[in-house]
Amino acid sequence: MDIKKQDNIPNNVNTSLRVYLSTFSRPLLWLAPLIFLVLFFFLPLSKILILAFNTSAFTSKNFQLILSTLSFTFYQAALSTILTFILGIPSAILFSRFNFRGKSLLRALTAVPFMLPTVVVAAAFNSFLGSRGLFSFLFPLSSEFTTSKTFYFLLILTAHIFYNTTIVIRIVGNALSRLDPKLEGAARSLGADTFHVWKNITLPLLRPSLLAAALLVFMFDFTSFGVILLLGGSNFSTLEVEIYLRVLKLPNLPLAALLSIIQLIFTLIFSILYTRTINQVTTQNAPRFSTSRPPKTLRERAFVFTFYLLLITFFLLPLASLPFRSITRFEADRGQRDDVQYGLTTDYYQELFINRRGSLFYVPPVQAAINSISYAGITVLLSLLLGYPAAVALSKPTRLEKFLDPLIMLPLGSSAVMLGLGFILSFGRSLASPWFVPIAHTLVALPFVIRTLQPALASIPERLRQAASTLGASPFRVWQTVDFPILSRATLSAATFAFTVSLGEFGATLLLTRPEYPTIPIAIQRFLSQPGGLNYGQAMAMATLLMLLTTFAILVIEKLRLSDSGEF
Amino acid sequence: MLELRNIVKSYENKPLLQGVSFSVSKGETVCLLGASGSGKSTLLRIIAGLEFPESGHVLFNKIDLAQTPPHIRDFGLVFQDYGLFPHLNIFDNIAFGLRMRKVSLVKINSRVTEMLELVNMQGFEKRKVTDLSGGEQQRVALARALAPQPRLLMFDEPLGALDRTLKEDLLHELRSILHKTKIPAIYVTHDQDEAFTIADRILLLHNGEIIRDGTPDEVWKNPDSVYAARMLGLGNVIDGVVISANKAKTEVGILSLNCKHRHAKGEPVSLLLKQSDDGIDEIKLKVEDVLFKRDQFEIKARSGLVIHMKDAPKIGQIIRVRVKVECLA
Numbered sequence: 001m002d003i004k005k006q007d008n009i010p011n012n013v014n015t016s017l018r019v020y021l022s023t024f025s026r027p028l029l030w031l032a033p034l035i036f037l038v039l040f041f042f043l044p045l046s047k048i049l050i051l052a053f054n055t056s057a058f059t060s061k062n063f064q065l066i067l068s069t070l071s072f073t074f075y076q077a078a079l080s081t082i083l084t085f086i087l088g089i090p091s092a093i094l095f096s097r098f099n100f101r102g103k104s105l106l107r108a109l110t111a112v113p114f115m116l117p118t119v120v121v122a123a124a125f126n127s128f129l130g131s132r133g134l135f136s137f138l139f140p141l142s143s144e145f146t147t148s149k150t151f152y153f154l155l156i157l158t159a160h161i162f163y164n165t166t167i168v169i170r171i172v173g174n175a176l177s178r179l180d181p182k183l184e185g186a187a188r189s190l191g192a193d194t195f196h197v198w199k200n201i202t203l204p205l206l207r208p209s210l211l212a213a214a215l216l217v218f219m220f221d222f223t224s225f226g227v228i229l230l231l232g233g234s235n236f237s238t239l240e241v242e243i244y245l246r247v248l249k250l251p252n253l254p255l256a257a258l259l260s261i262i263q264l265i266f267t268l269i270f271s272i273l274y275t276r277t278i279n280q281v282t283t284q285n286a287p288r289f290s291t292s293r294p295p296k297t298l299r300e301r302a303f304v305f306t307f308y309l310l311l312i313t314f315f316l317l318p319l320a321s322l323p324f325r326s327i328t329r330f331e332a333d334r335g336q337r338d339d340v341q342y343g344l345t346t347d348y349y350q351e352l353f354i355n356r357r358g359s360l361f362y363v364p365p366v367q368a369a370i371n372s373i374s375y376a377g378i379t380v381l382l383s384l385l386l387g388y389p390a391a392v393a394l395s396k397p398t399r400l401e402k403f404l405d406p407l408i409m410l411p412l413g414s415s416a417v418m419l420g421l422g423f424i425l426s427f428g429r430s431l432a433s434p435w436f437v438p439i440a441h442t443l444v445a446l447p448f449v450i451r452t453l454q455p456a457l458a459s460i461p462e463r464l465r466q467a468a469s470t471l472g473a474s475p476f477r478v479w480q481t482v483d484f485p486i487l488s489r490a491t492l493s494a495a496t497f498a499f500t501v502s503l504g505e506f507g508a509t510l511l512l513t514r515p516e517y518p519t520i521p522i523a524i525q526r527f528l529s530q531p532g533g534l535n536y537g538q539a540m541a542m543a544t545l546l547m548l549l550t551t552f553a554i555l556v557i558e559k560l561r562l563s564d565s566g567e568f
Numbered sequence: 569m570l571e572l573r574n575i576v577k578s579y580e581n582k583p584l585l586q587g588v589s590f591s592v593s594k595g596e597t598v599c600l601l602g603a604s605g606s607g608k609s610t611l612l613r614i615i616a617g618l619e620f621p622e623s624g625h626v627l628f629n630k631i632d633l634a635q636t637p638p639h640i641r642d643f644g645l646v647f648q649d650y651g652l653f654p655h656l657n658i659f660d661n662i663a664f665g666l667r668m669r670k671v672s673l674v675k676i677n678s679r680v681t682e683m684l685e686l687v688n689m690q691g692f693e694k695r696k697v698t699d700l701s702g703g704e705q706q707r708v709a710l711a712r713a714l715a716p717q718p719r720l721l722m723f724d725e726p727l728g729a730l731d732r733t734l735k736e737d738l739l740h741e742l743r744s745i746l747h748k749t750k751i752p753a754i755y756v757t758h759d760q761d762e763a764f765t766i767a768d769r770i771l772l773l774h775n776g777e778i779i780r781d782g783t784p785d786e787v788w789k790n791p792d793s794v795y796a797a798r799m800l801g802l803g804n805v806i807d808g809v810v811i812s813a814n815k816a817k818t819e820v821g822i823l824s825l826n827c828k829h830r831h832a833k834g835e836p837v838s839l840l841l842k843q844s845d846d847g848i849d850e851i852k853l854k855v856e857d858v859l860f861k862r863d864q865f866e867i868k869a870r871s872g873l874v875i876h877m878k879d880a881p882k883i884g885q886i887i888r889v890r891v892k893v894e895c896l897a
Binding site for chain 1: 578613616618638639640641642643644645647649651653654655664665668669688695712713876
């Protein structure tokens, strides 16, 4: 903070102090975040690398498993991506070409799943389409079907579509609305019919955005963990799930390490490809006219109406059935043989506060919420403490710091499960300490925190500070009147982000957490994996609480972001 | 060749075009002049088939085009911001219309070269659209529209985005190209200088109607309406009241009334005052401001009157000016 203040001193004042500070204290800005990364990211990563290239992992049996896991991971990701596009492309056209009532609300609704924790999405789908869900009670399917592998696979695919459609809507929809409608007019007057306009003009111009959206959706589906584990009923294993299984269920750490490295290589390739294509997307010129209008012809109206209904149904029902299932009893509790009271109930919420003998925990379930919130608090503190100096350095980077930037972002490319594995390999015996969970959460949240703070810091024009000081403000007053109002918003936004990330984090927590310190997502996972209406109901109740908490946090972030852009 | 009959179109429930009719004959360049938002561009889009009129007909060679989709109409269109395809190079942009017509590759090559020569852009085939300046882009857009030899060319404020000198150069070039190719053209603009330079005939669009249709000379000499006189910047328009068969009373004194139609006594009229040494009337004006305009001075006087003089008078001075008075409908 001191260093920040010195930066604000106008050039003619105290130049020597400035020079002194910039030469000697700048590395200090980096020291804490760098040590943190080396200790908790690069050290674990090196342990994984060493173990992965240990010859004991290279057996033909392992290779067979890797090959089949890899091909399934690709297969489900490709299929999910195609299906996401089948829903996403018409939706992108809907949002970019047409105006209709409730458009922005519907758009926001399609974006909600993307920001929700995987456990919530998994629980929501379970509550809606799962074998114990709303849909099965309303339209009973044969139990043969609802317990078949195909059914679980369909569930996973649907959840992936639910999660990622918003990416297609955003990237492709934005590109569509940036398309100059004149180009179509020009092409048509030059003799191109509708088909040739699409083939020769629209499609080539959309290609980068289509590719970018496909890569991003594919990457998310490729690394999908929570959805596959929670909805797949242990029938399917992607790379990510297999790593988890080889750490906790059928321990084979060298194999897990090898799988992690393979996964890391693929994610890095995808992110590099994605960054390249998304750069091409943003270089296209901005729109001058609104390209959307009310639907006119009968065909357009039918299209808008159909997709309006489809999107509302598809996105609202799972989100609504989750809280609904948390207050309704459809099946008998465990051990309860007769006299099932169907109907509304608050039992599941009340039960959260009771520590039952023979329950899944050593503590009442509400303790999971307390743990989650304290972990989230620590994550916020840690990531702000580490993120702030890094963001200050990055907002006006020297050449060396530009090189350090990708290093700080690297944890984004590695999966949470891999982080967990790295911790286990590096700190094995000391993992009993509950501190490692928030540290892992901080690793996940830190890139986001830096990316939120850095543009805010960089956005403060030096002119503003100079103007304030020529108007008679002391350095402290400059900081107070110029920097602080802008930074406080970004800081709050970053803090909320870190809080949300920690609250919903599932992969790393699953590997690291001790049974007596469950978090909300872990509790939901345990409840879901148990039979009986009471466990199921409690999973629903907890997921509902987590959903509300996250939605609230999202609203806070959105509100802060909006008022930010309103001022600048 | 092209004939528009009673085109009606509204925009967001407000009437935009209220029965527009005109025709364009062979080799003629018609200029559609109107303020921005007057529906000029919409009219072009209707002719191109990109939009549909609520009523009225577009005919070409006496054939109604209502059922003809835009890609079969064979009408070239040039936009203000060029509308070049950003993903294609110059060659492919110009070749686009020819490819859509399945012209052989050999012919495409020679035609594109020919077009680039016509617009003075030889050797630009492989360049990217984004590497060109505004003027160069508009030349390419023109070449692209000309390449398939359309039956009609339409220009939607084609020079609007260019700076002044470039505008004048391109305008003269465009005029000679249109004369050379003999393709009938509709040129839309809000700039009267452009209109008078390029048009064989000028159409004035106001309130969704064509209020004046004539050669540049005719329109200049006889604008026929207050709006036309103001739009064309023809001089000072002043309101008055008829006091006898050939006299009208105005703010600047009693002026002679020389009108085709008869006016009743007491009827309000709008008069166009043109500064002219052989004018019959003389008016007295008090100088309010004097502006330097290269070879003369612009003098501003009461009620927004503007006149030009060789020598600068003093502010506050009373000056006498001879004017010709024309009656506007």
